[in-house]
Every structure is written in C-alpha cells, then in structure tokens.
Amino acid sequence: MAIEEPAIRILLSTVVLWEIAIKRTIGKLTAHVKPGDCGSRRRVRISADQRGPYPFYHRDPFDRMLIARTTVENATLLTRDPLIPQYGISTIIA
Secondary structure (H helix, E strand, O other), X not given: OHHHOOOOOEXXXXXXXXXXXXXXXXOOOOOOOOHHHHHHOOOEEEEOOOOOXXXXXXXXXXXXXXHHHHHHHOXXXXXXXXXXXXXXXXXXXX
C-alpha cells in the first residue's frame, strides 16, 4: 500500500483530525489512535491552510477542505469517497 512506503511523505490535514474527533464523540468511529498522536510519526506533517471555492459534487465540508488542501499541496488524496475524483485532483481510492 502506498501509505506504507518509507519514501512517501504523509500530509495530514487538521480537517481529518476534526472529523476523527467528531466521529469518535458521536460513536461512529472507534479508532484506537488518538488524533493528537498522528503528528508524532516521522513522515507525517499536519497542515491547516484551506482554499476554495469548489463545485458542489457533494456538500461534505470536511471533504471539501481536504480537496482544497490536496490542491494547495499538489498532493494525492487517499479516500473511500467515489465522488472525490470528480474534483480533478490526484486520488487513490481505498
């Protein structure tokens, strides 16, 4: 899997941390890793700058912020959402 490759730089948006925290609080996610632990990994950089506007292929604000960050960083987004590639960004469907 690409994310396990040592040469791959991992960019973790603060949006992901917010969504993990919210989903854990409402019981939709039982992640064993706490969001605060994510930045301690060697290849992980946490990022917060967001941009837009983007077309409304769907209205999930977290996904829209991830799309913006992916665009700014010229990065590839790992996602399970089949609508994300419609935004014209580089994706890996998980």
